[in-house]
Amino acid sequence: MKLSVLSIALVVSLISVKAQTKYSADWESLQNYQAPEWYEDAKIGFWVHWGVYSVPAFKGGHAAEWYGRWMYCQRGQSSRNNQGLATHLHHNEVYGPPEEFGYKDFIPMFKAENFNADEWADLCVKGGAKFFTMMGAHHDAFCLWDTKLSKWNSVNMGPKRDLVGEMAEAARLKGLKFGVSNHTAWNYCFFEWNHINRYDAVNPAYEDLYGNPIVQASADTIRMYDGETRKIWIPRSRGAVKPSERDMNRWLDRTKELADMYKPDLYYFDWGFNPKEWESRKQQFGAYYYNNAIEAGKGTMGNPNVVINYKGWPTWRQGAAVRDFERGGMNDIADMVWQTDDCVYDDHNWGYVEGTPIKPTNMIVDQLMDIISKRGVLMLSFAPKPDGTFPEEQKTMMYELGDWLNICGEAVYSTRPYEIFGEVGELWGQKNETGHKMYTATNQDIRFTRNKENTILYATILKWPSDGKFMITSMSETDLSNLKSMRMIGAKGKIKFEQSNEGLLLSLPKQPNYKYAYPIKMVFKGQIPSVK
CATH class of the missing domain: 3.20.20.80 (Glycosidases)
Incomplete structure (x- = not known):
């Protein structure tokens, strides 16, 4: 009789474990989901x-x-x-x-x-x-x-x-x-x-x-x-x-x-x-x-x-x-x-x-x-x-x-968001005559991404500034002491930068041959610092 009870308990236990490894048709179960x-x-x-x-x-x-x-x-x-x-x-x-x-x-x-x-x-x-x-x-x-x-x-x-x-x-x-x-x-x-x-x-x-x-x-x-x-x-x-x-x-x-x-x-x-x-x-x-x-x-x-x-x-x-x-x-x-x-x-x-x-x-x-x-x-x-x-x-x-x-x-690929997504220009997200948002970038628009290890920050400028200078206002107080290198992907020449209370002013190299958005790659010796 004891063996029978133990056997039943084991079967019940196995059924319970199996149930936990499968989804059931209810929202509570389905919400146990990770993309x-x-x-x-x-x-x-x-x-x-x-x-x-x-x-x-x-x-x-x-x-x-x-x-x-x-x-x-x-x-x-x-x-x-x-x-x-x-x-x-x-x-x-x-x-x-x-x-x-x-x-x-x-x-x-x-x-x-x-x-x-x-x-x-x-x-x-x-x-x-x-x-x-x-x-x-x-x-x-x-x-x-x-x-x-x-x-x-x-x-x-x-x-x-x-x-x-x-x-x-x-x-x-x-x-x-x-x-x-x-x-x-x-x-x-x-x-x-x-x-x-x-x-x-x-x-x-x-x-x-x-x-x-x-x-x-x-x-x-x-x-x-x-x-x-x-x-x-x-x-x-x-x-x-x-x-x-x-x-x-x-x-x-x-x-x-x-x-x-x-x-x-x-x-x-x-x-x-x-x-x-x-x-x-x-x-x-x-x-x-x-x-x-x-x-x-x-x-x-x-x-x-x-x-x-x-x-x-x-x-x-x-x-x-x-x-x-x-x-x-x-x-x-x-x-x-x-x-x-x-x-x-x-x-x-x-x-x-x-x-x-x-x-x-x-x-x-x-x-x-x-x-x-x-x-x-x-x-x-x-x-x-x-x-x-x-x-x-x-x-x-x-x-x-x-x-x-x-x-x-x-x-782009295999990146993750930074602690802020970026800075938005005045024309971004305005609706056209049909009510749809228009993604019109200005020379204030920048978007951040980073690598999974959190050691490389990409600051992508969506529109090339006519004077070759770009201000990242959110990085006015960012600690850049562990910055190892900064360059624009696909461009020749160095980026000069100056940090002030207004932000991080970048003097960009010659505009690269490719069109569209322009990612700046910042490599840090350790973890990417906070914008504070």
Whole structure:
């Protein structure tokens, strides 16, 4: 009897130990999370917005990747002064009425005939990226992987290729970490105007593409843009559609499948599962993904060595994953690594649109330095054409960014924030006419990073001063007695400096041949001194 009791106690003990080595599907457990060192070391990754929406490539009053939403949207049904109406009118004029040519009818036109995964991975390496995140599916729920859960995928239709699988293999062969991007939680709402206005979403044959949400709306008769009168559905309040159980279960099943098939090191989620109905499924996936990484030997409980990106509370619980800011970021140094996701395009647009200008490379570099000085990571999105090639100006940006990182990368990769992130000029972070922050540096802008050993400080000047002099005001009282050397990376000549109550005045050498930001490397005999 005693042996039996001891045996039972041992089994209970072993079960208890095992339970502590795995995550459970609740926030308290999931908050036992530490982001991977490889991720915090990487600093920059590339990703893409690419899919069926790349075919019409029309942004109208909003964004090209939202074409499938706005093509079904009637006058008065979208926010921001009928932002979706331009797409609806364009679709009627170019492709015909949505009841005759639906979003599904673009799929055969998305062929990706010139897509080359090796070339994409090579561009990432040349651009200085350390990880690549592939679009798995946008809000339209057309899967770019070989899913067994829906016929609406790039293997059965369109390209007839496993685009995610090809990129996973190519990226890893180039030494890149590989991530996937999943926006499908909002699929139930993305096509709400298709459901509300009773277009092709009412056909059950298409529900795996368009979703089958619970529609809560009432019918009214209104006068249309062309003078005809037609009965359409107008929502009486926000929440005109809600996710059905099928929509939420479908999301969880596909999300798990994508993780199982390609073992991504990073899993990016857009917003879309904010409503409380999603809570248990988010927790289920978090535990599932982290535990799979542990079972695969990637990491351990507390540090599974993989990344989940989420966009703020209540999308995910703080500390249970890596917070992401769309086109934004932290104002100061964070306690935990975080991420900015941004695009080479400005405004709201992320998908390919011919002739749309991209941001200057200089702005991207300045933004990168600001982000990493505050313990962030930049995931920069590009927009390929529907055939799978990148516009030349986007490739040029990659080359320019990579050239700068080849010279100045030691001030970027594997660094950590200093005790202050830097000094900010008067133009930094001002908003443009679309409400987005502009990263415009002046000759007052400087950002700090340091090596992990805390013996080398990098002070990166974001704009070259016309007189060759730069003042670091925060270092007016810094003890520089153990300063071993000071030089500008990639520049010839010495830096002369003079410390006063106003700050540390630097007389810089001749401007180096490279463009953009200019890191000054300060090597100390011991630990980097405090700014006091």
